[in-house]
Amino acid sequence: MTERRERVRTSVLGATLDLLDEVGVQGLTFESVAARSGVAKTTIYRHWPTKAQLTIEALSVMHEPSPTPNSGDLRADLRACFVAVSEHALDDRKARIFASVLDAAQRDPEYARLHAQRTAESLQPLRTVLELAQLRGQLGSDLDLDDVCDLVIGPVITRVLVTRRPIDEAFLDLLVETIVAGLGAPARTSA
Amino acid sequence: MTERRERVRTSVLGATLDLLDEVGVQGLTFESVAARSGVAKTTIYRHWPTKAQLTIEALSVMHEPSPTPNSGDLRADLRACFVAVSEHALDDRKARIFASVLDAAQRDPEYARLHAQRTAESLQPLRTVLELAQLRGQLGSDLDLDDVCDLVIGPVITRVLVTRRPIDEAFLDLLVETIVAGLGAPARTSA
């Protein structure tokens, strides 16, 4: 069952994630991954010829899709999405890694693609929740869901990444109620 | 008038900003700054003994405070803040640099302080706009303005940094109207 291969893969990708957390994408080196994982540097090169390949595979291992809430209650579903993003997609460790990938994505197209893909995947549940709400008529059918998506997830991402303050109940309440009240009532006048 | 000193300072900090844009905080080296600026490496060391000092001073040069809009019209003032953030505080170049500082801030306390300070300064106009709106009664007096601040600027920051899609009129409309409608009407029920 090629246990050896699996052991190598697990050790190396695990060490890579640790180091991505500690030193970021730019600070990651083959030497440090070898030292941390206990796997010989040459072996690592054999499996992952470039740092980008190693990083990308490690990140794909880290990624675990979260379920899509569908209670029918928009408030509850939104709240579930926010909690999922802040607790699973962007916990402390992942937030640090995310920041580093975000930095790399600004300059390297390869990381930009990776980042775009992972972001889209993480936001898929929210996206679906919004689509269903739109079908139910709880959201204006004229709304651009991409825009809405940025609008509702922006505060959470910013909170985790930029402000680095805890996402507590008060903030979630404020966010959910503002979104629902602001988007639900089609009181758009001065547009 | 110590013209020489000024020339050194300008060249070095300018080159530093260029390189921060191109290669980020971690990729910045004294050697590259020396080569780009035309100033001898030894001279750079004499002025800025550590990379952090050099980076911080360069960033402080880049920072220019934006005016605080105060037309009395909350919609217009918010809109002005968003445009200011997206066009001045976070144009393409500054967004790349910001991403890099954000990454560095996740691990190095020195950069974390710098980042917190710069962020607070950039958001000061918005903060003031919100405070005035609260005094005028256009915003609930029970609202935590820090939370509100994250709520309203989050979408803009995310759009610039994460989604990297243009902030067009449609998005600004959506954002402003949602905020005003959601925060203005105190229809908070299920909290």
Add this chain to the structure above:
DNA sequence: GAGAATCGCTACGCTAGCGTAGCGATTCCT
């Protein structure tokens, strides 16, 4: 204009990390 400060330049020695070659040892597959 003279002394003091600053700058440019070369030349160091040192380390981290790169990416590869070679080869014995281990493990896999059947």
Add this chain to the structure above:
DNA sequence: AGGAATCGCTACGCTAGCGTAGCGATTCTC
């Protein structure tokens, strides 16, 4: 069991970047 694949290890040569010393040349200051 035995050939094939994989892994660990050492040892390379090479480059980029570090941070400093020394000293002539330029520039500032008074």
